[in-house]
Amino acid sequence: MDFIKRYKIPLLFSIIAIVFYISFGYHLERNDFTKLILRYGALFIIAYLFIEKFKLNFWFLASLGIVFRLIFIPGIPNLSQDFYRFLWDGRLLIQGVSPYLFTPDSSAILNNSVEQSQQLINGMGALNASHFSNYPPINQLFFTIAALFAGKSILGSAIVLRVLIIFADVGILYFGSKILKKFNLPFRNIFWYFLNPFIIIELTGNLHFEGVMLFFYVWALYLLFNGKWFRAAVLIGVSVSVKLLPLLFLPVFLKYFSTPKLNKSSQVAKTCEDSTINFRKLFKFYFIVGLTVIVTFLPFVSSEFINNFTSTIGLWFQNFEFNGSVYYIIRWIGFQVVGWNIIETVGKVLPIIVLLFVLGLAFFRKNKTPKQLITAMLFAVSFYFLLSTTVHPWYIATPLLLSVFTRYKFPIIWSFVVMLSYSAYGKNGFDEKLWLVALEYTVVIIVAFWEISTSKYLFLKPRHNGIKNS
Known part of the structure; x- marks a missing residue:
């Protein structure tokens, strides 16, 4: 009682x-x-x-x-x-x-x-x-x-x-x-x-199965943050073999594997802000991730499998479209300029832009602490979905989970407004309501930009430590 x-x-x-x-x-x-x-x-x-x-x-x-x-x-x-x-x-x-x-x-x-x-x-x-x-x-x-x-x-x-x-x-x-x-x-x-x-x-x-992918990935991050990088690499490989999305995060590990520089006069290690990348450990990490992925695919590998699998994956970039944001704007411009849907061309260009953005996060942002690393992943996957031709509601599970370890809350808002995309399934068939799509992304982008602006920098973070340095 x-x-x-x-x-x-x-x-x-x-x-x-x-x-x-x-x-x-x-x-x-x-x-x-x-x-x-x-x-x-x-x-x-x-x-x-x-x-x-x-x-x-x-x-x-x-x-x-x-x-x-x-x-x-x-x-x-x-x-x-x-x-x-x-x-x-x-x-x-x-x-x-x-x-x-x-x-x-x-x-x-x-x-x-x-x-x-x-x-x-x-x-x-x-x-x-x-x-x-x-x-x-x-x-x-x-x-x-x-x-x-x-x-x-x-x-x-x-x-x-x-x-x-x-x-x-x-x-x-x-x-x-x-x-x-x-x-x-x-x-x-x-x-x-x-x-x-x-x-x-x-x-x-x-x-x-986003949750299953994320289980292996968050388990891997827990091990990595406790110095067990080998087992973490194996689990990241397993996560990739559930859903390919974690491949997007691999570049941002670049600066995480750093060795503090020694002060020549005192032989004392400096802080992680003044360090060099440990390329040997980084290479081993990437090698284990890649090897794990390859081992899981080996039972199916053939020339026919490679052709079928890659062509099917390509459909998501060059044929399918649902709940897009930036892409829908580009599509509209394409109709005005050339008179037809330019998804096949745009679907090849947008992934390159995403890759350049992720590489920018990897090379120019300080991703040396666990918080900085997870925040970089959050930026990477959010930008990827912002430019994607297809964003089904369940995709947002990944930025949502990453956000709980950071100061950013816009993915929580996204997990609410993304359900507006279900308005496309009407009683008379599929009919996407673009004004609701615009409302969804307008809300998310405004909140995201407000949160990012209050943290001062996207790529280069302040040198102090603590919760705000995430």
Whole structure:
């Protein structure tokens, strides 16, 4: 009774949140945008109250995050079709067939050998069924586990994947809390990931594997910050083999592997601000990351695999477009100048601009402390998505998690407004509302620029230490 009296208000809001999550998972259609955004807005406000206002302890918040995830266990994702492709790939692999060599609609004989093949193809949609798989090998391993334990049930397979994703989020909570403790930052920061309805709905609910990728990555960062760079490199390689995105961060490790210079007169090591890059250790780090990635891909490597995999990845840059920002402006200019969509050309140029920006962060920014390193990663991935032709809501999980270890909060705002992108799925088919896309990015960019301007410099940080030097 004392517990109920003490926590009566948080418990009341917990019950309200549970009702909204049940509604979200079982009584909502993707094309009903009004209901979606209102329920999501209510859940986001409740999460804010839990994290920032109620002053709840770690275990209470952790328990809430787990309970909210468990609500989705027996449900089929209702906001995304991607999991049907996950099940297809896993069931193909369990038969010893590479999903990189066959498209779901390419062979009637092959389809007949896959359990519930027509349901899976109908579920994933014609566009997805016409392309080769672009999911890296470790990701495919999880799909195979689902096929192994529930290869004849779509719901059973979804439950297996969901349990794996929940375990990954619990791992992020564990290692993220340890990193926050090392940074002397409040533990509640990690709950902007773990208790965020965006994460609960998009990862646990809709079965996206960004959380699994981030689990291996945040585990790697924890080991790296404790001097265990070899094991960290292996885990970063594993993370890349879940989702390729961590490849973007590799250049910013350049200055982290530095050796303090010695004062010749006193033979005393100077601070990390006056140091030289330890190229030997840096090379070993990159080598282990690369070797790990190669080893995971080896079972699938062939000329046909390389061609299919790279061409499918290329589609995301030169063919697909969704919830873009800068790209949509460039596309509009292209229509005014040449009269057609110039995505094929722009899709080749924008990645080069992103690469130059990341190299700029690597060479000109002081990324020698853990906080500086994570902040550089946050800038890199945010800039990448700003220039991307396709930004699905669940992509924002990466900048969101990185932000909890920094002073920057714009990814938290982004995790709210990105749900406006669901307005594109109307009852009359796909129709992207560009004014809502503009609203989303205007809000995010204004907040980001305000936060960056208050920190004085983007590339060159002040020489003092402490929380503000992040």
